[in-house]
Amino acid sequence: MSERPRVGVTVGDPAGIGPEIALKAAADERVSSICDVILYGPSSDEEIARFPRGRVSAAAGRAAYDAIVAATSDAKAGRIDAIATAPINKEAFAAAGLPWRGHTELLAHLTDSSRVAMMFYAETLRVVLATVHIPIADVPRALTREVVEGTVELAARELPRFGITNPRLAVAGLNPHAGEHGVIGKEDDDVIAPAIAALCAKGIHVVGPFPADTIFVRAMRGEFDAVIACYHDQGLIPIKLVAFGQAVNVTLGLPIVRTSVDHGTAFDIAGKNVADPSSMIEAIRLAARLA
Numbered sequence: 001m002s003e004r005p006r007v008g009v010t011v012g013d014p015a016g017i018g019p020e021i022a023l024k025a026a027a028d029e030r031v032s033s034i035c036d037v038i039l040y041g042p043s044s045d046e047e048i049a050r051f052p053r054g055r056v057s058a059a060a061g062r063a064a065y066d067a068i069v070a071a072t073s074d075a076k077a078g079r080i081d082a083i084a085t086a087p088i089n090k091e092a093f094a095a096a097g098l099p100w101r102g103h104t105e106l107l108a109h110l111t112d113s114s115r116v117a118m119m120f121y122a123e124t125l126r127v128v129l130a131t132v133h134i135p136i137a138d139v140p141r142a143l144t145r146e147v148v149e150g151t152v153e154l155a156a157r158e159l160p161r162f163g164i165t166n167p168r169l170a171v172a173g174l175n176p177h178a179g180e181h182g183v184i185g186k187e188d189d190d191v192i193a194p195a196i197a198a199l200c201a202k203g204i205h206v207v208g209p210f211p212a213d214t215i216f217v218r219a220m221r222g223e224f225d226a227v228i229a230c231y232h233d234q235g236l237i238p239i240k241l242v243a244f245g246q247a248v249n250v251t252l253g254l255p256i257v258r259t260s261v262d263h264g265t266a267f268d269i270a271g272k273n274v275a276d277p278s279s280m281i282e283a284i285r286l287a288a289r290l291a
Contacts (some may be wrong), residue, residue: 004034005036005287005288005291006035006036007035007037007287007288008039008074008080008083008084009025009026009085009086009280010040010041010071010084010086011039011040011043011067011086013063013087013092013265014048014050014060015051015052015054015056015060016086016264017086017087017265017275018064018088018265019048019086020271020277021261021276021279022039024275024280025037025280026284030281031284031285031288034285035284035287035288038074038080040070041067042063051063053267055267056091056092058096060089061093061094061095062096064088064089065093068088068103068110072107072256075257075258076111081288083257083258083287084258084259084260084280084283084284085260086260086261101133102132102133103249103260104116105132108251111256113253115154115253117251117252117253118250119226119249119252120247120250121162121247121249121250121286122239122246122248123243124242125216125239125243126159126162126225127216127227127235128229129228129229129232129235130147130148134231134232136231139174143191143192144191145198148171149199152199152228155169155226155252158252164225164226166205167205168224169205169207169226169228170228171195171206171207171209171210172210172211172212172228173210173211173212173215173230174187174191174209174230174231176213178209178210178212188209192230193209206228207224212229212230216238220242240262243262244263245282246279246282247262247282248262248279248282249262257290259283259284259287259290260283263279
C-alpha cells in the first residue's frame with residue numbers, strides 16, 4: 001500500500017444523487033488531503049445523461065452493479081485499498097434482474113464472505129444489525145441463536161479496528177420491553193438470552209437483551225460501545241436521528257474495506273446540484289483511515 005490510501009468510490013445509481021455527491025466529496029479538501037479517490041461508474045455529464053434522472057431504470061441498476069463489481073475486483077487484487085459506495089436503488093437492481101437487495105448482500109457474494117454485518121458508525125453511537133433487508137414479518141424466524149451469536153462475535157472481532165480494544169456490546173430486545181419475561185413475546189428469553197449467555201462464556205463482553213426504547217440512549221451516554229439491533233429500522237432510526245449526515249455504513253466481515261453513506265438515492269433532488277455530500281465525505285475518510 002502507498003503512503004496515501006487509494007479509495008475507490010462507486011457512484012451508485014446514476015439516476016440519483018450518487019454521482020453528484022461522489023464528485024463533491026472527491027474535490028473536498030478533507031478528502032483530497034488524506035487519500036487518492038478513484039471513481040467507478042458514470043460520473044461525467046455526458047455519461048449521466050444516458051440515464052433518466054430521478055427515475056428507476058434497469059440501465060441505471062446495471063450501471064451501479066457494474067461499478068461495484070469493478071471496484072470490488074480492484075480491491076481484492078490490491079489495486080485500491082478500500083471502497084466507499086454511493087447509494088444504489090433496490091428497485092433498479094430488481095428491474096435489471098439482479099437478485100441482491102443491497103450492497104451488503106452483493107459484496108458478501110463477490111468476496112465469498114460467509115458472515116457479514118452492517119454497522120452504522122458515528123462518534124456518538126455505533127449500531128450493528130443482526131438482520132438487514134427482510135420484511136418485518138420474517139424477522140422473528142430469521143433471528144436465530146446462531147445469527148445473534150455470529151453478529152455479536154463479528155462485532156467483537158471487528159471493532160478493535162476502530163480503536164475500541166475491548167468492545168462493550170449490548171443487544172436490543174426484539175419485543176417491547178424485551179419481552180417482559182415472556183409476557184410480550186418469547187424470542188428474547190428463548191433465543192437472545194441464551195445466545196448472550198453462550199457469548200459471555202466465550203469471554204465476549206456482551207449484555208442484554210435490553211428494551212430497545214432505552215438501549216440506544218444508554219449507549220450514547222457511554223455505557224456501551226455498540227448496540228446490536230435485531231432488525232433494520234430498529235437500528236437505523238436512532239442512528240439517523242442523532243447522526244444523519246455524519247454516520248457511515250461499514251460492512252463488517254469482508255476481506256476488503258467498504259464504507260458507505262447513511263442515506264438513499266434521493267431521486268427527488270437528483271440533477272439539482274443541492275445534494276449534501278457530508279456522509280460521502282465521512283465514508284471516504286473512514287475508508288482511508290481503516291485502509
